[in-house]
Amino acid sequence: MENAIKIDVRDIDKKKIALYDCIYFGTEFCENLIPVYEKKLDKVFSFGKKICILTPIITDKGLKELKSLFTNLKKYDDFEITLNDFGALMLVKELDIRCRLNIGRHLSKLFFTIKKNHIEVNDPESLKILNDIDINTFEVSNFLFSNKSISINLNNFDIKFNIYYPYVLLSTTRTCLIGLDDISLDHSVKSIICRNECIYSDYIVKTGKIKEDLIVSQNSTFIENKSTILFDKKTLLNINRTVFCVRP
Amino acid sequence: MKILSCITRLDELIELKKAGADEIYFAYNAIPNYANTGMFYNLIDVRKLIKLSHNLKMKVHLAANEINLSDSTNTFLTIIANIRKIINFGIDGIIVSDIGLLKRIKSEFNNIPVHLSSLNPVFNLNSLKFFYDSFKISRVILPNQLSALEAKNIINFAKKNKIETEIFFYKFFGCPYINGFCMMHTDAYLKRIVKSEDGLCRAGLGLKPAKIQPFNIAKRMSIPKELMSRVSYRVSFGGSPRVLNRASFFDYYVLGIDYLKYGTRTDPTEKRIHSVKMMKKVINLIEKLLNKYDDTEKAREFFLKIDI
Numbered sequence: 001m002e003n004a005i006k007i008d009v010r011d012i013d014k015k016k017i018a019l020y021d022c023i024y025f026g027t028e029f030c031e032n033l034i035p036v037y038e039k040k041l042d043k044v045f046s047f048g049k050k051i052c053i054l055t056p057i058i059t060d061k062g063l064k065e066l067k068s069l070f071t072n073l074k075k076y077d078d079f080e081i082t083l084n085d086f087g088a089l090m091l092v093k094e095l096d097i098r099c100r101l102n103i104g105r106h107l108s109k110l111f112f113t114i115k116k117n118h119i120e121v122n123d124p125e126s127l128k129i130l131n132d133i134d135i136n137t138f139e140v141s142n143f144l145f146s147n148k149s150i151s152i153n154l155n156n157f158d159i160k161f162n163i164y165y166p167y168v169l170l171s172t173t174r175t176c177l178i179g180l181d182d183i184s185l186d187h188s189v190k191s192i193i194c195r196n197e198c199i200y201s202d203y204i205v206k207t208g209k210i211k212e213d214l215i216v217s218q219n220s221t222f223i224e225n226k227s228t229i230l231f232d233k234k235t236l237l238n239i240n241r242t243v244f245c246v247r248p
Numbered sequence: 249m250k251i252l253s254c255i256t257r258l259d260e261l262i263e264l265k266k267a268g269a270d271e272i273y274f275a276y277n278a279i280p281n282y283a284n285t286g287m288f289y290n291l292i293d294v295r296k297l298i299k300l301s302h303n304l305k306m307k308v309h310l311a312a313n314e315i316n317l318s319d320s321t322n323t324f325l326t327i328i329a330n331i332r333k334i335i336n337f338g339i340d341g342i343i344v345s346d347i348g349l350l351k352r353i354k355s356e357f358n359n360i361p362v363h364l365s366s367l368n369p370v371f372n373l374n375s376l377k378f379f380y381d382s383f384k385i386s387r388v389i390l391p392n393q394l395s396a397l398e399a400k401n402i403i404n405f406a407k408k409n410k411i412e413t414e415i416f417f418y419k420f421f422g423c424p425y426i427n428g429f430c431m432m433h434t435d436a437y438l439k440r441i442v443k444s445e446d447g448l449c450r451a452g453l454g455l456k457p458a459k460i461q462p463f464n465i466a467k468r469m470s471i472p473k474e475l476m477s478r479v480s481y482r483v484s485f486g487g488s489p490r491v492l493n494r495a496s497f498f499d500y501y502v503l504g505i506d507y508l509k510y511g512t513r514t515d516p517t518e519k520r521i522h523s524v525k526m527m528k529k530v531i532n533l534i535e536k537l538l539n540k541y542d543d544t545e546k547a548r549e550f551f552l553k554i555d556i
Binding site for chain 1: 315316317318324345346347348349351352368369370371372373374375376377378379393394395396397398400401402424425426428429430431432436437438439440441442448449451452453458459460461462463464465466467469470471472475478479482483487488489490491493494495496498499552
């Protein structure tokens with residue numbers, strides 16, 4: 001099983017990276033940050049590690065920017081791409097990029113449902129469609145919260161999981177929870193004008209509704225899973241890689 | 249622009265027609281559908297619904313748009329068998345989100361039009377091409393989180409390839425959290441203190457905002473004050489800004505969206521009828537303004553001034 005680190009683009013820590021087999025790099029949630037990551041591709045590849053490029057849900061604006069990033073990517077070796085949009089999958093095929101493709105945390109929700117104690121396959125036929133185009137790795141948040149959490153044996157399916165920890169993704173908005181001015185009823189948006197205000201900080205949200213704190217980072221909401229059950233070999237089935245997230 | 253409304257009871261049909269609905273869609277309990285509510289429970293009623301709708305010259309579609317098909321007491325074979333029965337009754341289309349079911353339907357019943365649900369959202373042109381090339385979808389229901397001007401290329405491609413387009417009405421829908429990918433209403437990981445139907449997208453309690461605290465602060469940066477209050481408001485009272493608004497709706501109309509959807513099956517009949525009437529009123533208003541003014545911008549200006 002591989003160990004990967006999803007790094008913080010604001011502070012690329014060489015010492016932390018050295019401890020891991022693979023670097024996860026890119027914007028998993030927001031298309032407005034695609035250019036920010038594209039600028040640092042050279043630096044990240046200079047560490048000589050395997051790189052997994054994360055990509056978000058995209059509009060046509062993001063499609064253009066992703067095309068630029070993917071075109072740039074072609075000059076490197078030894079990378080994978082994590083996809084959260086079928087349009088991005090089409091783009092990979094269009095540009096003839098040959099690399100391993102993973103289905104990211106957003107898109108994986110169409111294929112798997114996380115329940116309290118286990119993970120369920122939504123529809124085996126859907127997995128087969130992806131299998132037929134050589135996609136059999138899915139990325140999910142660590143859903144193992146306690147000893148009572150059991151991962152279902154998915155050995156009947158030819159699939160592997162990459163599991164992110166410690167932040168569990170709950171939801172994503174298209175416009176930002178942090179940045180961006182409010183949009184009036186009279187304004188028909190051509191594209192989101194982003195000031196990258198998410199760069200300052202993430203936020204813990206304490207609510208009287210639940211015992212856990214919510215965490216808001218960029219345009220997404222998380223909770224933290226502090227359980228270490230992930231590292232109990234008895235519970236590990238079909239797991240290809242763990243991905244430690246420096247930041248949500 | 250035509251109106252598509254959900255229907256949960258036979259006796260709503262005529263009132264929906266009078267209110268202005270052109271097409272209807274329903275759910276049947278033995279076929280997994282999103283929210284699993286407001287369903288028909290026997291095939292006799294389903295058959296009657298289809299027959300009566302056609303008598304009124306209304307098309308009728310089936311919602312088979314649940315994402316997790318395994319979360320059902322029915323096997324896949326049973327689901328397909330039930331879909332077959334309903335197709336034989338003369339249904340006009342099926343609304344689907346799961347790609348496995350899309351594939352099964354296309355291979356078993358090639359001629360039935362398939363509508364791609366917004367639960368498997370299309371945000372860009374490539375994505376629409378993927379679904380069109382792979383499954384020959386007949387209609388795409390665009391997500392709430394995409395504005396009209398962002399959807400321009402999608403709409404143009406759809407028109408060229410005879411794919412119908414559908415949006416939700418901005419006054420009743422427009423959640424900023426991406427549907428199909430949202431777990432703000434689930435208790436899968438949580439221990440509730442207060443049971444709330446609002447979900448965690450409204451983390452505030454009543455009028456009281458949730459407390460927020462920055463962490464992972466970027467080095468050598470200080471957080472602007474207005475940012476903190478903005479985050480507090482958004483997480484407490486319903487999320488980030490909405491792009492599907494009045495102005496975007498007007499632009500969607502001008503760009504030629506085919507259908508306007510009313511899709512809340514949990515609403516009581518009276519509210520549903522009233523909502524469809526309002527949608528019809530707004531469509532008529534835009535048509536009137538565009539006929540009155542040669543200049544689309546002028547029509548737009550008037551539309552935005554009117555209190556709806």
